[in-house]
Every structure is written in C-alpha cells, then in structure tokens.
Amino acid sequence: MTALPGWLAFDPRGPLRLGSRDFPGRIWTASGCFGYGLDGADLGAPGRGSPFDGLGAVVTKTVTPQARCGNPPPRLWETAHGALNSIGLENVGLARFADEVMPALEASGVPYVASLAATRPAEFGDMARRLAAAAGGAAHWHGVELNLSCPNVAEGGVDFGRDPAMVERCVAAAREHLPARALLAKLTPNVGSIAKLAAAAASGGADGVTAINTLIGMDVDLRTGAPVLPRRRGGYSGPALLPVALARVDEIVQETGLPVVGVGGIATIEDALKFFAVGAVAVQIGTAQMSDPFAAADVAAALAALR
Amino acid sequence: MTALPGWLAFDPRGPLRLGSRDFPGRIWTASGCFGYGLDGADLGAPGRGSPFDGLGAVVTKTVTPQARCGNPPPRLWETAHGALNSIGLENVGLARFADEVMPALEASGVPYVASLAATRPAEFGDMARRLAAAAGGAAHWHGVELNLSCPNVAEGGVDFGRDPAMVERCVAAAREHLPARALLAKLTPNVGSIAKLAAAAASGGADGVTAINTLIGMDVDLRTGAPVLPRRRGGYSGPALLPVALARVDEIVQETGLPVVGVGGIATIEDALKFFAVGAVAVQIGTAQMSDPFAAADVAAALAALR
Amino acid sequence: MNMPAAATAPPARRLHGAIAAEVPVSSSMRRLELELEEAVPFQPGQFCMLNLAGEPALVFGRPFSLLAAEGRRLSLLYKVVGRGTARLRDAGVGAPVTCLAPLGRPFPAPDPRPHLLLAGGVGLPPLLAWAERWGRPSDLCCAGGRDGDDLPWGLLGSSWRVSVDRPGALPAGRQAFDGNVVELARSLLPASAPERVVLACGPLPLLRAAATLAAERGWDCLVSVEERMGCGYGVCRGCVVPRASDGGYATACKDGPVFEARGLDWTRFGGGGGT
Amino acid sequence: MNMPAAATAPPARRLHGAIAAEVPVSSSMRRLELELEEAVPFQPGQFCMLNLAGEPALVFGRPFSLLAAEGRRLSLLYKVVGRGTARLRDAGVGAPVTCLAPLGRPFPAPDPRPHLLLAGGVGLPPLLAWAERWGRPSDLCCAGGRDGDDLPWGLLGSSWRVSVDRPGALPAGRQAFDGNVVELARSLLPASAPERVVLACGPLPLLRAAATLAAERGWDCLVSVEERMGCGYGVCRGCVVPRASDGGYATACKDGPVFEARGLDWTRFGGGGGT
C-alpha cells in the first residue's frame, strides 16, 4: 500500500473531531494493551522515534473505582490464530489514576483517553465527576471510553453491557460530568444486535462508540483436559478477530451512522484501511501493540506516508 | 496423540445415544459443508476407504419448505484465519429432499441428520410432519437439526434464533411430529447468553443442542473499498472460530448440563478432544470437510485408533 | 443445439504426494510438478484442488487446471497472485501436498468443425492441454499475455498466435498482436469466416468478449470460468455462476468449470474470480 | 535482609535484525545468534522478546534469556517445545527478526558471599551468562538435564556440576549425579555448609525446591520465573506471579523475571510456565 485509496470517503491522515475535541490522529492504541501510556517511551532511540509518534490517542488501561489485583495466572494464552486473556481488570484504581497517572501523561504530552469501568450507572457518574474535578484543565486528556464490555470480571462486565437501557444510563451518568471531553462507549460483540447498544449509547449522549471488545473464547490443555485459564473462559483477541470486528463496525455504521472507533485484530495499514472503508472514524490497535510496542506508531507512520 | 487421554469422562470411541436414537459414532460432518451426503463416495479408492467411513452422522445441507437458489456470487471468501460464506441457504426444498435425497441416503446406508430451517414455529412443525410422513421407516435417518441460526438469509435467520421463546416454540412444534428421531437445535453464537437459548430448546423438547453456527464476519476488498460479499456481511467459520465455539459449548454444558454437539473450527483429533474435554457428546466438522472430503473420516479413524 | 458430446470424466480421488519440481516458465508463470500416489488420468479442462499439507493458514484448497500427467506425475502451470500461490512457490521440492483430482467437466473432445481457442492469463493451461491432446492444423489457437515476457514461449508451439497488452521484447522469430486475444481472433477471422467452436478460458472480460464474438456469429462457445472455490467437489455451493435458464446458479466445480456460454447469464456475473 | 544490590539495567530497544547462526549444542538445545542493528548491552538474567518477522501465526513474541553479546551479535540458547520455537529452528540463516531487548530485572552482581547456581532445562542460559561474567571459584554451579545428551557440554566449563534424571552416556572425563539438581546441591552442601546466595532458574518444581532449600538454611534465594508473556515490557499485566506481601501480583517481565524467593507466594503459583 503506497497511495491513499481513491475510494476513501475522507482523508484518514487528517485530525479527527469527536464531540468537542480534536484528536491529532486516527491511529490509537486499545485499552489494556499499552498500559497507562507511560511505558515504552524509552524503547525509542535517537533517530528511530518513539512508540508514541503519530498516535491519535492512547486509551489507558481500564480503571475501576477501587484498585483491583486481577485474576490468578496464567492470564494469557496464545491460540493458533489469536490470544486469550483473563487479566481481570488489574488496575491502580481511580484515585491513583487521577493523582499519579494523569499528571505523568500530561507531562509526557501524549494524547490520551481514560477508560473507565464500573458496575452501576451512578458509579460511572461518580468516576466521571471525580476525574473531571481532579483533572479539569488537563490539556492532553481528550476523552473517556466507558468499558461496558469486559468479559473477565465476575460482577457485571459483559452481561451488564448487553442491556441497551443500562448502556444508555451509564453513558448519561458520565456525560453529565464530562461536557468538555469526547465520550465513547466501548461495546461487546457477544450480543445479538450491537447496533442497538450503539444507538442506546448515543441516546445517553455518547459522541461515538468503540467496537469491539474481545469475543468470549477458551482453550483446553490436552495434557490435563482442563481449561488453560483458571476462570475457564476469557477474552479472545488478535488476528482471528478482524472479520468479526469489521462486521460489527459495519453493522453499527450502516444502522446508526454514529462515529465508530474500530478495534479488533488490526496490525497493519491494510487492516486499518478496511475499517476506514466501512466508515470507522479511527482505529485502535490492541494485541498487535503487545507483541510490538511500535505497532501503532508504525501504522500511523505508514498512513502518513501514503501519497 | 496416540493414547486416549486419561482425563476423559467418557469413551468418545463408543456409540452415542441421543434421545431415542443410537448414533454409530461421535464424529459428524456439519450442515452445509458436505452437501446432502451423496457426493464424495467416489473419492475413495479400493483399500483407501471412503469419506463416510466411521462417521457418526452426516448432517445434510439445511433445507427449507421451498427450494431456494441462494445468494449471488461471490459466496465464499478466505480470510487470513478463516472463511466467510454467504450461500444463502441454496437448497432443493423439502419435497425433493424427502422424495429424492432421503431415499438415496437410505440406499447408501450413511447415518444422517436432516437439517431444517423455517421462519415460523408452525412451519417447523409442518416440515417435521411432512418428513415423518414421507420417511417414517427410514432406518439411517437418525435425527433432525433445526437450523435456528443461519446468518445469510434476509427473512428470519439469526434474529429469529436469538429469542429463547421463539426457540422453544420452534423446537416444540417439530418435536411433536418426531417422537422417534433425535432432535437438536442449532444455535447461533451471535448472542449474549447461548445457554439461555439451549435451555429454551430443552424446554421445547430438544434432545440436545448443536453449537455453534457461524459468527458474523466481513472482509473488504482494498482495491475497491467494497465488501467482498454482495450482502456485505456473512458467516465466519474455520480455524479462527475454535476458541469461540469451545467457550460456547463450555458455557452451555456448565450452565445447563445438556448434551451438546460441538462445531466450529475442528479439523484434527486434538481439536475434537478439546470439545470432549468440555463435555461435548459429539463434534461436527464443517469448513475442514470442504478442503478435504476425508477430514471427518480421518478424525474418526484417528479416534478409533487411540489406545 | 448442436453441441459436441462432453468427454467422460474419470472419477476424482484424494491423493497424497509431494512437490517434485517447480520451475519458472515465463516472467510470471511457473510449472509445478507433483509426484502423487497414483496416476491421474484427466480430460483437458479438468482441474485439481491443491492443499499444502500442514499449512493451517490456508483454509481452502486452491484450484488449478491440469496440464499434463505422466505416470504418477501431474503437472500444472500457475502464477503467484496471493498467499497460497506464494507458499506454493516457496514450499520447495519435497513439500507434501494433498490433491483432489481430476475435478469438473472438461472441454469436449473435438467434433468435425474447426476450433478457436482463446486463452488469457492462467486460462492458458487447460487450452494448452486441449491443443496438445486434440488440436488439429485447422484449429486456431490464440493466447494473450501482458507482454512478451509473460508468456511461456517454450510451451507455445509455433501454431499458437499471440497477443500482448504492452508491446515488448519477443523471442527471436515470434510475433505478437498488439491488443487483447479476442481482438486478435477478430483480426484473423473476418465476419465471413466459416463456423468454429470457440473454447475460451481466462479472466471474466475475456470470457465475455469470447461469448459476444460467438453470439454475433452464431457459433457454439464453451467457456471455462474462474470462481472462488471452497470444496471443489460440489458440496458447498460456494462457487456458483448464474444460470441463464431459471435465474438460479450452477456450480463452477461440478457443473463446470466448462459451460456453454449461452447457458450462463452474463448480466448477473459476480466479481469472484479473475478480474 | 542483606540482599545484594541489583545491577542497573540498560534501557530496552526494539531492534530489527536477522538470524546469523543457528546450531545444535546438545540433543535438545540449540544456539541462536542474531545480528541486530545495534549492540545490546545486558545483565545476566535479562531476556529478549523475539518475533519472527512476517509470521502472522505467532501472536506474541517469545521470551528468551540473553546468553552473550558481542558487538551487534546477540546469542541465546533455546529448546524446541512448540510452534514458535519450531519455526525459529526452521526459519534459516538470514530470516528477519525483531527483538525487544534487554528486558527485565537481572540477577544481582555478586556480593562477598559465595553463590549456589541451580539451573534446569532452559533455565541454564542466564546462569551460564552469570557464571561467565561474575563467577568465582568459590561459587558452586549446578546444572540439571534429562540425560547426558541433553546438556550443552561444550558450554559447561569443568567447574559446573551436573545432575541427570536418567543416567546415560556422558562425555569422556565428565560425571553426573543421578537425581535432580537440588538433590545434587544438597549432596554437596551439608547442613553445616557456610552461607551462600542461591540463584535458581528453571521449571517451577526446581524453583520451589531451591526456595525450600534456601529457606531451610536461612539463605537468600533469587529465582528467575518462567511465565507466559504477552508484551514483555510491562503493559499488559499478563505475566504475573503471586506476590507474598499483599495478595497481589508482580509482573515477571518488568518486576522480574528475577525475584527474591521469599517475596513470592509459592502457594498461589499458576501453571503458566514450565511444568
């Protein structure tokens, strides 16, 4: 791929406006796959750039109201065509995120989106309020992504995010406190109609949706006959997911016309262009970012280099 | 894999009782991937066996009340880790199935399960009644699989099969006319809780469920920016699906304890054993059967050869 | 209609084997020879579904026309166009394969009328095989290539006429028409030319142009279609082409790949195969 | 506690390169040399995440301990255990790789106390590197193998003591203890032996046994853990081991792979790494 395809409906090299915010680019990293956006800067070298070059945003690891220590290991398992994870939302909690992570991100100048998870609408509202209060003036804080779809936590998680009414209430609760940030709802593909969830998010005031979180997946260790993950089933991500993510993004765009940030199996500029072809306004790189910290930066550079 | 794993809860080399029927084996072919079970016998050669050797059942291509000519081409697309299809239930219709296909199957002696699709419970009942009337004494006709999950037809298809109440009514309508055949409901993974669908099928009188049908998937042709399939999205199958199918089978077994016939991405004896490990009572081979007509027979032979 | 009888096809088998030879025969075309467990008698126009053993990344087999069979050695010609053919090129001699062959309805054996063979791109191998087996001096064989380097001159006997999209260097003593292969045929066959049976194989535009030429002149025309295939042996209904008679579809792998041009509905053709 | 100071680790880089050499060094172990775009200074115990470029089937990089670096050439030892290592063996000299290195917290530089090195399986490379860089005659170096063929004798200086699970042929002039490597150490170090710092690397049972030995004697013990890794650079929280202090988890890739044995909760260990 050396030239920008003629069929593109917009120029994906340009900045992106979502709600009231301008993002500097359309290649983002996905939540949970690049930490808090504070690691890896040292992986760059003079003349070879940094993993953050050209990124439209880093979506930080999902934080919950309280810190969580996550699930017991093993938490990761490579399958023949993808990856299973069961991290269990290990995170530092909202307070440390606001007090330590956000100031560090502001200092580094990386554009970022904070990913939040909670178990009730009021809790989402409360998290949004606390973040807004702590970091009201943060210049590089572009948005919030509500993770309504994590498959690896016992209380809530996916089930919670499958109910359109609940999605709408969660978004509305957060929206109230975040007038000045782009607000995205991250949706699960483990559902019948993802477009209905997207429409509900829009009713709640979201500026767009992120699709998709992981599919539910599993593997078995043939030596023991037991599931490889202690919690049996986990989140399935990586290359195998791409056709599913593309179909879900297409479904949302076709049925609702909402801005969609596409994610699932993206590793190359060609993959990203497929999402732009179906109407995604930006894309996120998850699993590929884990095996190569420069994955997203490389795609952003390849995109910028298209004639 | 040379020895039967010690952790197996049952001996998968033995026959399988489902409802009132005994199946001669637990390795089946999946609906739509081996036609009507009438092709391929000539692919065998003296001394090298036939593609039907050792099969527990051939699940025939789904038939509908009337013949269908299917979707426009291209109908198939290989992706990096799986396959997309949009066949659109091309089939000969119930009448020709009963009058021509079933007698030919009876003559060949292949054990088979008839796959049926309709758009209303009453229509399922009607199809079951007609089949039972036409082939009441058929010796090799072991069962019926209700396809409640085809993603590639406009009227009904997946949406229809996502509603537990509808699933229960369809199964009940067919059950009434099929006291002497094993009755399975084939479920879609494009849903929140597949276990709820399975439980509904059991309430309707199913002897078990088949899981899973294809995921919804899509690909884009980068030369044109257009979807590769004329109907945009299609059914995603093959290797990439295995972890999803395994998780869905596990979910059903863990939550309902029903007999489950596992399908999705299975190509080898190792793949099949993973499904037996989570409690599947039999497995079906779909996409792999397309690239090699002996795929299922080879797995059955490998299973039989385990010490 | 006065159609030649289809040659009867021998039964297909699944055969194990290995790559025995793999050599370039033009700038874009390569000859692959497989050593299989059994001989594969075939009729020109038939094809095989080829799987590289132990390549889980390739979900479906790849269809290739059969070029020649000598003992247990089966030969074909191919172009590298995507990941499957790239792996084939890189697999190396000795790499294990499985192969379903021979598949599909072949081109018919010749009848008394002379033939016009129109081959483009990877449509050349089956017509090469046909000309080799059944060709007569009265037949007109035309092959189209992108340029002079693109064509496997060593396999094209001197009776083959050649067209190229881009003029360029040609082997000594050979000439090429500047244009496509149907234009070449038109230039050689005035409207008054006697009846011929057209056999065409190549990308969709070639087949369309061949069908149009034949229709204009009232000639019989057989085309071999390229469709994306799943199974190759008739069970998946994935490889369909639109049938003229009833608005339905025929399978390229079992009802075809060779069809009477007038039996197909050219207005409903998809974009599945070659462009 | 009287712990040796951790050596300071140089920063990690993503480096492109290619396989420069790949040779067997025992019946099961192979030496891989990479030629990278830059030199990689490292401390023994650090590792790299290795990706074969253009292998989309491998979703994650593979962690390997660093054995030696000379100029831009980086060496490691590996065993073929699954599909990634099989591809590494088959990739051939010249195959392009990308590599994140050096990663993780290394073994500490030596303090005045003598050391006891306990290496099993693929736990050998980092302790070989440590002994090479910092070993003194007073240190006791023990390596365990399945049998005599399993061990890379050419790399094990004569000071290394060896244990094998199954007795078998040994190179001339070498001897092996019949049992596991911790039993070997016990046989050489009576309960009254003076204090040593234990450095252990290998499968979980070895690490457990090493930790038990050290705990019994009140010695400091550092273990290098094998956990399944996603990123290798601390961002995915996939490679965790249970921390003793608070019921939480530490990452093997960034907080480790070298940990004080008493800092880990041995009752909550998963089955992620070696058996």
Ligand SMILES: Cc1cc2nc3c(=O)[nH]c(=O)nc-3n(C[C@H](O)[C@H](O)[C@H](O)COP(=O)(O)OP(=O)(O)OC[C@H]3O[C@@H](n4cnc5c(N)ncnc54)[C@H](O)[C@@H]3O)c2cc1C
């Ligand atoms: C009956 C028949 C005979 C053929 N004979 C020859 C031959 O003799 N020599 C030759 O070089 N090619 C031949 N082709 C085309 C050949 O099958 C494709 O070039 C090949 O499948 C491409 O595989 P790939 O993995 O390299 O391409 P990819 O694009 O990576 O393949 C992806 C998928 O699309 C399919 N596909 C891609 N292009 C085509 C195409 N043009 N036609 C059908 N399927 C396609 C592949 O089979 C595969 O399933 C024939 C096709 C058919 C249908």
Ligand SMILES: Cc1cc2nc3c(=O)[nH]c(=O)nc-3n(C[C@H](O)[C@H](O)[C@H](O)COP(=O)(O)OP(=O)(O)OC[C@H]3O[C@@H](n4cnc5c(N)ncnc54)[C@H](O)[C@@H]3O)c2cc1C
């Ligand atoms: C810090 C560290 C240092 C290591 N150093 C060496 C070394 O110097 N030499 C060496 O041969 N091996 C070493 N290993 C183990 C090595 O990483 C595995 O043998 C290798 O990843 C297996 O890959 P595979 O694709 O062949 O196996 P597969 O089983 O096919 O791999 C599937 C997945 O599981 C992971 N995996 C499998 N086994 C292990 C294991 N034992 N530990 C961690 N992950 C595993 C793979 O990385 C991959 O993600 C080290 C592991 C760690 C964590």
Ligand SMILES: Cc1cc2nc3c(=O)[nH]c(=O)nc-3n(C[C@H](O)[C@H](O)[C@H](O)COP(=O)(O)O)c2cc1C
């Ligand atoms: C190890 C890992 C951790 C993840 N953690 C989160 C998370 O904390 N919050 C979230 O919204 N998504 C999380 N995800 C999902 C990804 O953001 C992404 O939606 C999904 O993996 C599909 O994209 P991919 O195929 O590019 O990885 C995680 C994925 C992985 C693999």
Ligand SMILES: Cc1cc2nc3c(=O)[nH]c(=O)nc-3n(C[C@H](O)[C@H](O)[C@H](O)COP(=O)(O)O)c2cc1C
């Ligand atoms: C070409 C094709 C046609 C199919 N047709 C049907 C069908 O008619 N009825 C049905 O129940 N499932 C159908 N399926 C779904 C398969 O039976 C199976 O559930 C699915 O493909 C997953 O299994 P696999 O990965 O082994 O293919 C079809 C799948 C493919 C690839």
Ligand code: FES
């Ligand atoms: S390829 Fe399956 S029917 Fe033709």
Ligand code: FES
């Ligand atoms: S492997 Fe990702 S945090 Fe350690």
